[in-house]
Amino acid sequence: MKKKFFFIFSTASALLLAAACSKQDLIEETQLTEGPSATMSTSGKSSSTFFYGVNGHPLGTKPYTSVPAKTQINLLKGMGMNIYRIDVQSQLDNGYITVPHLYKPLKEAADAAGVTLLPMLYPRDFDINLSERQSYERGRVLGDRFARRYGNDFTYYNIGNEMELRCLLSGSLSGASVSHYDQKKFKVVAAYLKGMNDGIKSKDPNAKTIINANWMHYQYLLMLERHGVKFDIVGYHWYDEMESLALKNHNISDITQFLSSKFNKPIWFLEVGVRNKTGTRSEAEQKAFLDSFIAKCRNNPQVRAAIIYQLFDEPQKGTGLEANYGIFKWAKQYTEYRAKSFAR
Template identity: 45%
Template sequence: MKQVLRKILSSAIVLAAFACGKDPFPGGGESNLEPVPPPDTLVTPRPDTSTTKKFFFGVNGHPLNQEAYATLSSGEQMSLLKSLGMNIYRVDFTVTSQGKIIPKQRFEKLRLAADSADITILPMLPDAKLDYNGTEEIAYQQGYDRGYGFAQENGNYFTYYNIGNELDNDCILPKKSGKVAEHYDSKKFKIIAAHLKGMDEGIKAVDPTAQTMVNASWMHYKYLQMLEQYGINYDIVAYHWYGEMETMASSTYNINDITQFLSTQFSKPIWLTEINIRNRTGEVSDQVQRDLLNTIIGKCKENPRVHAVIIYELFNEPVFNSIESYYGLYDWEQPYKKYKPKLWAAEQERKIAGL
């Protein structure tokens, strides 16, 4: 039966491609590469038992690959998320060219803890090191292999996949806003688009029910529209929005609510997958962070088109000695053994505890 299902799915994909006249590499000529065929065993579709839209509220973390998280158990991280009233954890993965997780053992502990706490893990599946002087065909196959391998090994654990991260910044031209196609390097864009198309199609060859998202930031919404025009069937618009963007969008473009603006540009669900202030030296007050987070979270919850908002990030990371050091909702009193909540987290903990 599984073999028959695979043949039916493969035939349907081929017929759909001919019927729509889709070139798998729009603007890039014909491909000489054969995509890896769908596996004999597909991921079992997950039934949708929900009767209303689920709103995801969560935080980013780096439990699989960064020092600030290495001494914390997976269970302790999940307890912190629960204390903040959160139900999703966006996690960046390190993978091989075939999508195999490194280190697998740490992920298994994280997955079991998340399952026990009823917290969804949103994997950020990183892109390959792209060769912008290479071909779209090679970029596509690299993406397909990563997506296919990752979903084949882990597809039963995930519904949502964040494919690539902030690749809009790799192809935006200097001093351009990103509002029109001419603001992007077309050669780099096509390599990126081919790669993301491969990741999306590799994942969905294994799990046709998967929901993929691509992220952008600032005024780079045109980049996401260009990806749609290229033929990438991603499902969710993911957006990164920081404090200076909130201020500049209002003063420069009269955009006072990025969620409402994105709702006019896309028909897809919208997720804000990174929000916070820029605290470059650690001197910005916790009150500023608290106020911005509450403002943006409030806008997201009031907009029915927005299905998720995710703060960046759970812990400060002093090891970097850079802008990355101060994004956390929790600060270290003794790295990496004793921590304390910043103002927003402390107030949220009291709210969730009913105090």
């Protein structure tokens, strides 16, 4: 019997809906040429496309695979969103996505709706114990094979995810200093990411690659730049508790402006969310933080994307953090969902 999905929902106002456009259009619209002082429109927003969207796991976990791909895309469009960040694993021998039967309808629905898919390409064969040369070659092959298969599907590639954690020294270190990283391990990570970027661009020269970090780990991204690792966009993850800690411990009241002072690249916030491990925090708290932080992003011309973490709660993860991150919750597990305050 076909499942029925119900939701309470109204269109979010004042957020940009991107029309379907070509790959070259996207590249031109997001090109940053003037650093932090990029020209603003008279409305106070950047004249370039602002990507506003959400994370999801449509190629993997039960809360997502239970909901048709077209329905997920329609939820994004109804909220005025134009980008969907998804985690992707590719087959090591040929580069194909491991679940083509899930990817195909998602891609078709996204294309029809004018929604950009942003793959987070998982570094599944990364090994911190390899030599730099071996690490580079593994990353290059992974990127080459993936872009060979999907270069026509994607403009943007998020290569790896928070890989600074592979080389951050243990202890209560913020990551804001070079001394907070194991330099030998860092070089192995850097080699792999350099390989991924080179491999992707060998098959998709117009690709835009994103490397991300979180919390005060901006120094890691600066280290990658100094180490000669090429990437086009600074990716960052920021959660609500980081706001108060950044102000208290680092005198940073606006991480978007702080990062603008450190980088000349476009900045994309790839994960923005509220920690709710116990499930007791209110929907109002989630909405207040997301509204406030997305406004900061939209008021900074160097910030070109704000992507919420995530679309659906994942109750199968029990007491883990991701159980309650969603902007939609389950009224009846995996068959009936309801919009939380932010999504409404």
